[in-house]
Amino acid sequence: MKYNHRIIEPKWQKxxxxxxxxxxxxxSDKPKFYALVEFPxxxxxxxxxxxxxxxxxxxxISRRRRMQGYNVLFPIGFDSFGLPTENYAIRTGVHxxxxxxxxxxxxxxxxxxxxxxxxxxxxxxxxxxxxxKWTQWIFLxxxxxxxxxxxxxxxxxxxxxxVVLSNEDSQGGKCDICHSDVVQKSKDVWYLRIxxxxxxxxxxxxxxxYPPNIKQQQINWIGKSTGAFADFRxxxxxxxxxxxxxxxDTMFGATFMVIAPExxxxxxxxxxxxxxxxxxxxREECAKKTEFERTQLAKEKTGVKIExxxxxxxxxxxxxxxxxxxxxxxxxxxxxxxxxxxHDERDYEFARKFGIEIIEVIKGGDxxxxxxxxxxxxxxxxxxxxxxxxxxxxxxxxxxxxELGVGCGGVQYKMKDWAFNRQRYWGEPIPIIHCNKxxxxxxxxxxxxxxxxxxxxxxxGEGGESPLAKIEEFVNCKCPRCxxxxxxxxxxxxxxxxxxxxFLRYLDPDNDRAFADPDKLRYWLPVDWYNxxxxxxxxxxxxxxxxxxxxxDIGEVPCDEPYDKRTAQGLILGxxxxxxxxxxxxVVDTNDVVEEFGADVLRLYILFMGDYEKAAxxxxxxxxxxxxxxDKVAALPGIAKGQGVTPxxxxxxxxTIKKVSLDIEEMKFNTAIAALMTLLNDINxxxxxxxxxxxxxxxxxxxxxxxxxxxxxxELGGEGFLSLxxxxxxxxxxxxxxxxEVAVQINGRLRGTVMLPLDCPRDEALAIARADEKxxxxxxxxxxxxxxxxxxxxxxxxxx
RNA sequence: GCGGGUAUGGCGGAAUCGGAAGACGCGCCGGAUUUAGGAUCCGGUGGGCAACCGUACAGGUUCGACCCCUGUUACCCGCACCA
Numbered sequence: 006m007k008y009n010h011r012i013i014e015p016k017w018q019k020x021x022x023x024x025x026x027x028x029x030x031x032x033s034d035k036p037k038f039y040a041l042v043e044f045p046x047x048x049x050x051x052x053x054x055x056x057x058x059x060x061x062x063x064x065x066i067s068r069r070r071r072m073q074g075y076n077v078l079f080p081i082g083f084d085s086f087g088l089p090t091e092n093y094a095i096r097t098g099v100h101x102x103x104x105x106x107x108x109x110x111x112x113x114x115x116x117x118x119x120x121x122x123x124x125x126x127x128x129x130x131x132x133x134x135x136x137x138k139w140t141q142w143i144f145l146x147x148x149x150x151x152x153x154x155x156x157x158x159x160x161x162x163x164x165x166x167x168v169v170l171s172n173e174d175s176q177g178g179k180c181d182i183c184h185s186d187v188v189q190k191s192k193d194v195w196y197l198r199i200x201x202x203x204x205x206x207x208x209x210x211x212x213x214x215y216p217p218n219i220k221q222q223q224i225n226w227i228g229k230s231t232g233a234f235a236d237f238r239x240x241x242x243x244x245x246x247x248x249x250x251x252x253x254d255t256m257f258g259a260t261f262m263v264i265a266p267e268x269x270x271x272x273x274x275x276x277x278x279x280x281x282x283x284x285x286x287x288r289e290e291c292a293k294k295t296e297f298e299r300t301q302l303a304k305e306k307t308g309v310k311i312e313x314x315x316x317x318x319x320x321x322x323x324x325x326x327x328x329x330x331x332x333x334x335x336x337x338x339x340x341x342x343x344x345x346x347x348h349d350e351r352d353y354e355f356a357r358k359f360g361i362e363i364i365e366v367i368k369g370g371d372x373x374x375x376x377x378x379x380x381x382x383x384x385x386x387x388x389x390x391x392x393x394x395x396x397x398x399x400x401x402x403x404x405x406x407x408e409l410g411v412g413c414g415g416v417q418y419k420m421k422d423w424a425f426n427r428q429r430y431w432g433e434p435i436p437i438i439h440c441n442k443x444x445x446x447x448x449x450x451x452x453x454x455x456x457x458x459x460x461x462x463x464x465x466g467e468g469g470e471s472p473l474a475k476i477e478e479f480v481n482c483k484c485p486r487c488x489x490x491x492x493x494x495x496x497x498x499x500x501x502x503x504x505x506x507x508f509l510r511y512l513d514p515d516n517d518r519a520f521a522d523p524d525k526l527r528y529w530l531p532v533d534w535y536n537x538x539x540x541x542x543x544x545x546x547x548x549x550x551x552x553x554x555x556x557x558d559i560g561e562v563p564c565d566e567p568y569d570k571r572t573a574q575g576l577i578l579g580x581x582x583x584x585x586x587x588x589x590x591x592v593v594d595t596n597d598v599v600e601e602f603g604a605d606v607l608r609l610y611i612l613f614m615g616d617y618e619k620a621a622x623x624x625x626x627x628x629x630x631x632x633x634x635x636d637k638v639a640a641l642p643g644i645a646k647g648q649g650v651t652p653x654x655x656x657x658x659x660x661t662i663k664k665v666s667l668d669i670e671e672m673k674f675n676t677a678i679a680a681l682m683t684l685l686n687d688i689n690x691x692x693x694x695x696x697x698x699x700x701x702x703x704x705x706x707x708x709x710x711x712x713x714x715x716x717x718x719x720e721l722g723g724e725g726f727l728s729l730x731x732x733x734x735x736x737x738x739x740x741x742x743x744x745x746e747v748a749v750q751i752n753g754r755l756r757g758t759v760m761l762p763l764d765c766p767r768d769e770a771l772a773i774a775r776a777d778e779k780x781x782x783x784x785x786x787x788x789x790x791x792x793x794x795x796x797x798x799x800x801x802x803x804x805x
Numbered sequence: 806g807c808g809g810g811u812a813u814g815g816c817g818g819a820a821u822c823g824g825a826a827g828a829c830g831c832g833c834c835g836g837a838u839u840u841a842g843g844a845u846c847c848g849g850u851g852g853g854c855a856a857c858c859g860u861a862c863a864g865g866u867u868c869g870a871c872c873c874c875u876g877u878u879a880c881c882c883g884c885a886c887c888a
Contacts, residue, residue, distance in 0.1 A: 217809080222808095222882095225807095248888080330886095331886085334886080336887090338888060417888090419884090542883090543883085613818095614818085615817055619811090626830095626832070627817065628831095634830085675817090676818095682829055682830075683828075686829090746825090752868070753869045755825055758825075803868045
């Protein structure tokens with residue numbers, strides 16, 4: 006067969022599209038399978054091979070599922086709101102809407118050229134007002150249920166992008182988009198109360214099939230710790246300072262307290278503080294530091310003693326000094342700690358530097374040299390003395406605190422509420438109206454979508470105001486509640502909003518009465534298999550689980566967890582082994598590969614290059630190897646004749662069907678393809694195969710190389726589309742050989758091999774091995790101490 | 806620092822349960838074909854002349870270890886003064 010990918014690939018793409026063969030049915034007797042891939046951000050740079058890898062895994066699985074008789078939903082869409090497009094607009098003056106439409110067109114063309122079996126009738130675009138109407142709708146439902154609040158807060162602010170960032174977007178003190186240093190700034194911030202769902206986001210992980218590393222990352226991100234709150238009375242006042250600790254058992258060893266530089270107690274008692282100037286100076290110094298410097302560079306403990314404030318330890322009754330120091334963060338716990346230098350490294354370091362007393366309360370270490378963190382008998386601790394385990398001592402301390410009414414057991418999370426606004430144009434407008442009389446009033450549901458007004462200038466305002474604030478006709482409005490003059494919120498939602506629920510919209514993308522029809526939600530949910538990148542494991546994945554759980558709580562979706570199973574593909578590195586990036590010039594463009602080698606080769610190589618879940622460098626010569634393989638496949642019809650099976654090849658076919666079937670399920674695509682290559686080599690060695698066998702071969706290859714295999718199928722006179730033909734079955738009995746080659750070892754060293762019938766009885770097998778012409782001389786005159794037989798595998802003689 | 810992971814030929818990577826290490830592909834070497842190059846086809850390819858030696862390093866368990874145990878090193882990812 007003549008194999009010209011430039012002709013056959015467009016031919017089959019056109020036929021699939023005309024016949025709509027990858028369209029999912031909303032009601033079907035077949036079992037359903039919902040495969041989800043992370044929809045792309047349509048950037049101006051176009052698609053690189055990494056995108057293709059991200060979709061290829063579930064592409065193969067979806068194609069196999071269809072051949073297995075499933076009703077498969079494999080949708081695609083575009084996550085189009087976001088900064089790169091807006092920055093492009095600022096630079097060039099091209100409206101984000103125009104740029105987005107162009108980029109979507111470009112991405113669509115590229116995806117179609119690769120021949121993905123997406124259901125193109127369900128495409129969504131998060132920037133389409135018919136889509137973001139429902140993003141706003143969900144936001145308002147959250148508002149209604151008290152999950153949205155506004156607060157003045159110190160926020161992560163990127164001075165370059167002029168935008169407020171969530172903790173997730175400013176990891177390491179760098180802006181996730183432009184990588185400049187993030188500074189702290191006081192701003193009005195919209196929050197989503199994700200912390201209310203912290204425990205359920207944690208608990209839900211036990212019921213889903215995610216790889217352990219993904220679960221661990223989410224667990225770390227949520228960061229639950231259990232401990233206790235305790236109130237330390239401020240001497241000479243009726244007030245007390247509340248602390249959080251995971252080690253209430255060590256409270257008798259607390260010899261000082263530390264509060265965060267921003268702690269409000271300073272302002273409250275500034276009249277009592279004698280060294281206020283010193284403290285203000287310290288606080289200012291801290292504010293200048295970025296979060297990054299504060300956490301990474303400031304290894305040396307710094308701080309100032311607050312003269313004039315003393316606190317009383319609620320259990321020991323001891324009066325202790327209070328320090329201000331930046332090793333305590335306002336954002337975690339209560340912003341105040343009790344310091345137990347004998348049993349905490351940071352407190353130990355601080356106490357040493359400031360000459361504060363260190364009291365040992367757990368036996369087992371040498372506190373003159375280092376803090377002791379381990380278990381041991383409690384000492385110097387009043388009613389706790391003699392207790393030998395941390396667990397018991399913690400419980401005893403907490404019940405005492407509760408009895409005295411000065412504390413209680415409690416939990417803390419590292420996860421913070423989700424800062425949900427950006428001072429940017431290219432996002433969903435937050436549908437809230439500020440009225441002087443009524444306060445924050447939601448835009449009525451029947452006025453949704455609240456459409457982004459057209460603007461000419463996309464530059465953020467001074468101090469990071471949204472460009473929307475400059476548009477009077479947008480800002481000025483009537484309060485929906487009292488009718489008086491009011492102002493619209495001008496901030497927009499963050500990029501993560503639209504992607505938090507897109508998998509629901511695929512189920513009913515054109516619905517204008519609901520985000521999706523309940524029957525369709527019931528039919529398709531949950532997502533059976535979700536694949537995406539590791540970089541989205543702590544952000545998008547947690548956010549979307551949170552939204553889904555909320556929708557479940559208000560009865561809008563039928564299940565609590567959106568994704569049954571999650572996997573993550575590894576990166577494709579550049580040919581130089583480095584992460585692909587424009588600046589390094591090592592980006593491989595999909596169009597170039599499709600043009601030169603064809604979509605089938607591209608798809609095949611991407612899955613053959615290595616473990617799907619691991620990173621691997623691109624190699625053009627290896628791409629050629631895949632091309633060679635498909636060329637050889639294209640030649641098979643030339644040697645195929647007759648029907649039925651070829652006895653010499655039949656067991657190999659059964660083995661290959663089994664291996665390919667099982668490997669695909671485990672995403673071991675590389676070994677599945679290797680098995681097909683091996684089978685091809687066997688066929689060519691034999692020199693012939695039957696038409697029936699060739700049909701099996703191309704069915705197995707179809708999910709990987711659908712265009713070529715469809716072409717061969719047509720040439721063979723196959724009925725309908727190969728893409729919808731039945732997946733081959735194998736006979737387990739035929740996957741095992743009747744004769745097996747068994748290795749013979751002497752003292753664990755390979756000395757020869759013997760051919761044995763399958764499951765040969767022990768005595769017979771050993772006798773044959775002993776009599777083997779190579780083995781027999783080596784056993785002559787030695788003493789056989791032990792004979793080991795692993796059936797069908799190995800024989801080992803232990804001799805002396 | 807804490808948590809997770811990885812380490813196998815010149816390269817990407819294989820190896821159900823502890824049972825013949827290096828499947829498959831690339832590259833390389835030799836040959837055929839070709840005016841030549843490319844492409845294609847055939848053969849070879851962990852190291853060593855050999856006995857043997859080889860899965861990051863040092864030990865251990867075992868008839869037998871890439872696989873299990875102890876220790877070490879290097880690299881990658883995530884979190885990071887989380888009280």
